[in-house]
Amino acid sequence: MTQPIVTIRDLSKSFAGVRALDRAQFELLPGEVHALMGENGAGKSTLMKVLAGVYRKDSGEVLLDGRPVDIESPRAAQALGIGIIHQELNLMNHLSAAQNIFIGREPRGRFGLFIDEEAMCGEAQRIFERMNLKLDPRTPVGELTVARQQMVEIAKALSFDSRVLIMDEPTAALNNEEVADLFRIIGRLRSRGVAIVYISHKMDELKRIADRVTVMRDGQYIATVPMATTPMDTLIAMMVGRQLAEAGHEMPDTSGNEVVLEARGICRGTMVRDASFVLRRGEILGFAGLMGAGRTELARAVFGADRIDAGEV
Ligand SMILES: Nc1ncnc2c1ncn2[C@@H]1O[C@H](COP(=O)(O)OP(=O)(O)OP(=O)(O)O)[C@@H](O)[C@H]1O
Numbered sequence: 001m002t003q004p005i006v007t008i009r010d011l012s013k014s015f016a017g018v019r020a021l022d023r024a025q026f027e028l029l030p031g032e033v034h035a036l037m038g039e040n041g042a043g044k045s046t047l048m049k050v051l052a053g054v055y056r057k058d059s060g061e062v063l064l065d066g067r068p069v070d071i072e073s074p075r076a077a078q079a080l081g082i083g084i085i086h087q088e089l090n091l092m093n094h095l096s097a098a099q100n101i102f103i104g105r106e107p108r109g110r111f112g113l114f115i116d117e118e119a120m121c122g123e124a125q126r127i128f129e130r131m132n133l134k135l136d137p138r139t140p141v142g143e144l145t146v147a148r149q150q151m152v153e154i155a156k157a158l159s160f161d162s163r164v165l166i167m168d169e170p171t172a173a174l175n176n177e178e179v180a181d182l183f184r185i186i187g188r189l190r191s192r193g194v195a196i197v198y199i200s201h202k203m204d205e206l207k208r209i210a211d212r213v214t215v216m217r218d219g220q221y222i223a224t225v226p227m228a229t230t231p232m233d234t235l236i237a238m239m240v241g242r243q244l245a246e247a248g249h250e251m252p253d254t255s256g257n258e259v260v261l262e263a264r265g266i267c268r269g270t271m272v273r274d275a276s277f278v279l280r281r282g283e284i285l286g287f288a289g290l291m292g293a294g295r296t297e298l299a300r301a302v303f304g305a306d307r308i309d310a311g312e313v
């Protein structure tokens, strides 16, 4: 059997009385994309932040290559080859991509007086090439799209020679095409033996990218199962701790309720074309779609924040 890169046993962590992790378990194999699933507050981010040295554990064990380790800081995690990409980007907009990657550890020229920009950009370029990413290392990060900023974060994690790469909801701000780019990079890293932890609420993405999935609930470990052969319903039932049909019964039937808001044929600029919906008393109505689908634009138009070109509310 392959030796896991990471093994987490009985890990507990509380924040001022809130038990975020309750004897959590986790195992990560080399070259796998391992999804971490669970409802909001299940403890996914906390577990990964312990692994990445952001939080100290209260109790339990973290093993790297089968040996117990104490990961006391993000720096210690980096030294061990564990990189994390947080959902919030942590880049300096006025600095270049290369400067962001090597901040605080820039290669120096003779006598260590000056930063060797040439060497730094060359090194950044090599990482980009490994990712098959076309990006000028001298570009200020503030001029990049969010997706490209994310790529710079990944490059930064790779610059530490990460064998373990944790991505906490990496696609929240990406459009379809950018997600495809990210997945290509993940595929390339996986084939080089990098183990990836992928946290997301997007089921379709997880199905596409993950080899195995660990489900958490209330800070506890529920199960680790293969992604391809586990039906979605089973995963959801594990996450919520009951069968879906049962969960469905808790939803009141609102189909006969009075209509409180209706939009008909709303058009606004190029983003919103002939959009209609009905909202009834007691309902929560969701607008679903990819980045750029026009959800925000529709909401703004209905609210009166932007002028409507056609249609009525
Ligand atoms: N820094 C903190 N201080 C206090 N409580 C925290 C802190 N971080 C997390 N928690 C609590 O710990 C629990 C687990 O949170 P965590 O962020 O790990 O969940 P999650 O699974 O990542 O959820 P989400 O899907 O919403 O990101 C929650 O009850 C949360 O409120």
Ligand SMILES: [Mg+2]
Binding pocket: 044, 045, 046, 168
């Ligand atoms: Mg989280």
